Amino acid sequence: MPDLPFAMHIPDGFLSGSIAAAAAVLAIAAVGYALKVADRDLDEDRVPLLGVLAAFIFAVQMLNFPVAGGTSGHLLGATLAAVLLGPWLACLVMAVVLTAQAFVFADGGITALGANVLNMGVLGALLAGFLLGGAMRMLPQTRGAFLGAVGAVAWLAVMIGATATSLELAASDTIPLDTALPAMLGVHALIGIGEAVITVAAVSAVLASRPDLVAMKVPDERAAGALRTREV
Amino acid sequence: MSRIPTRLFVIVAVSVAVGLAMAVSPFASSSPDGLNKVAEDKGFIDAGKLHSLQQDSPIPGYAFPGIENERVAKGVAGLVGTLGVFAVAYGAAYLLRRRGAPSARSATTASS
Numbered sequence: 060m061p062d063l064p065f066a067m068h069i070p071d072g073f074l075s076g077s078i079a080a081a082a083a084v085l086a087i088a089a090v091g092y093a094l095k096v097a098d099r100d101l102d103e104d105r106v107p108l109l110g111v112l113a114a115f116i117f118a119v120q121m122l123n124f125p126v127a128g129g130t131s132g133h134l135l136g137a138t139l140a141a142v143l144l145g146p147w148l149a150c151l152v153m154a155v156v157l158t159a160q161a162f163v164f165a166d167g168g169i170t171a172l173g174a175n176v177l178n179m180g181v182l183g184a185l186l187a188g189f190l191l192g193g194a195m196r197m198l199p200q201t202r203g204a205f206l207g208a209v210g211a212v213a214w215l216a217v218m219i220g221a222t223a224t225s226l227e228l229a230a231s232d233t234i235p236l237d238t239a240l241p242a243m244l245g246v247h248a249l250i251g252i253g254e255a256v257i258t259v260a261a262v263s264a265v266l267a268s269r270p271d272l273v274a275m276k277v278p279d280e281r282a283a284g285a286l287r288t289r290e291v
Numbered sequence: 292m293s294r295i296p297t298r299l300f301v302i303v304a305v306s307v308a309v310g311l312a313m314a315v316s317p318f319a320s321s322s323p324d325g326l327n328k329v330a331e332d333k334g335f336i337d338a339g340k341l342h343s344l345q346q347d348s349p350i351p352g353y354a355f356p357g358i359e360n361e362r363v364a365k366g367v368a369g370l371v372g373t374l375g376v377f378a379v380a381y382g383a384a385y386l387l388r389r390r391g392a393p394s395a396r397s398a399t400t401a402s403s
Contacts, residue, residue: 067324070339097384098391104297106388110381111304117376118312121353121369123320130328131320148384155380162344164372165351169342224326233335242333246325269300 067120067133068160068167068175069224075231076170082227083173089181090154093147100145100274108272112140112152115261117159124253132250135220137183138213139258143265145274146188153180178223183216190215191275200278202266209262210255217251218244305377312369316353317362 074082101109116136123131136156140149157175160166167175194208221243229236265272295303323331330336341348350356350368358364 067327069326071342072338072340073330073335094387097387101384101388101391103388106384107297107301107381109384110377110379111301111308113380114305114308114373114377118308118316118369118373121312121316121319121365121372123322123324125320125322126325128328129322131322131324133319133324151383152380155383156376159372159376159379163349163375164353164368165341165345165348166353168339169344221325228335233338234333238333239329242329243325246328250325268295269297271294272300 067123068157068179069171069227071168071170073168073231073233074171074174074227075233078227078231079168079170079174082177083170086154086173086176086181089150089185090176093150093154096147097151100148104272105144105148105274108144109148109152112136112143112149113155116140116152117156119257120156120160126246126249126253130246130249132246132253134254134257135179135183135217136258137180137220138187138209138216138254139261141184141187142191142209142258142262142275143273146184148274149184149187150176150181153184174224174227178220178227182219182223186216186219187212188275195276195278202278205277206259206263210259213255213258214248214251217247217254221247305373308377309370309373312373313366316369317365 116134116139119134120136121133123133126132137149137153140152143149144152154176157167157180158172161169161172161175190212191208194212195205198204198208222240225236225239225243228234228239262273266277270277322328327336330339345351350371353368353372354361354364355367355371356364358367
């Protein structure tokens with residue numbers, strides 16, 4: 060790899076033109092819809108929060124942590140953004156971060172940008188929005204259960220992103236699916252643990268300081284005081 | 292429990308992000324990440340290439356140009372990038388909210 064700097068996201072050349080274009084269409088559709096409905100979700104406090112999330116996700120994506128076998132992983136951030144901002148604003152934040160990384164830092168390709176936004180942003184954010192809502196209807200209404208669900212969904216979002224990447228690589232004839240999928244899922248099962256830990260820690264910090272800034276419905280433990288007493 | 296003001300929350304959170312990007316990222320793992328490791332192991336890493344638009348990237352590979360020391364170069368890149376995406380996302384949100392608010396919309400129309 061002569062001219063590739065230390066890259067982390069899908070560079071140009073991994074995906075065929077048609078697969079990159081198809082992924083871009085899906086990413087643009089999601090981001091376009093997000094732009095359309097953004098003002099519905101943007102109250103005054105959430106305007107700076109969009110900047111905060113973009114800054115935090117960009118920064119923490121630079122912090123590659125070692126996982127097994129000479130491999131590293133880093134936060135994706137879509138679940139964190141979806142919990143704090145809701146799934147559609149999360150798509151916008153991820154698009155800002157990944158676009159800046161591609162154009163300013165040469166991290167992730169230009170024709171592959173749509174695929175990166177889809178795999179690391181849109182899919183995770185929408186999955187988190189969908190699953191967390193359902194999970195909190197079934198789980199006990201406690202903060203612990205909420206954080207547990209956030210961690211599980213963060214892990215799952217990484218696995219979904221790795222699956223999508225494998226499918227795109229296989230459909231591009233870069234690598235057979237039965238080679239790509241086990242390799243990608245194996246390493247991302249570990250990376251997903253890091254994603255879950257960082258996401259839960261960050262959500263906990265916001266819950267402790269400004270619980271009103273968490274967009275996803277968090278159980279109100281004061282209202283469920285009886286439940287909490289029983290747990291203790 | 293008293294809530295901390297939004298402005299303080301933003302300042303603290305962005306400071307944490309800048310601190311991580313400047314001071315911690317230079318010491319992060321430099322092993323290939325999940326996708327790159329798979330690409331190396333399965334022999335398609337060489338298919339990756341830079342787009343022509345990226346040949347003159349301002350800060351290629353998170354190394355701020357003109358700084359010899361690799362760790363300092365990455366720390367400065369982290370500082371610039373973190374503040375840059377903060378500004379872009381904040382600005383985008385500000386414009387989107389203005390567009391959505393009826394009073395702001397009429398004010399914009401009147402002034403344009």
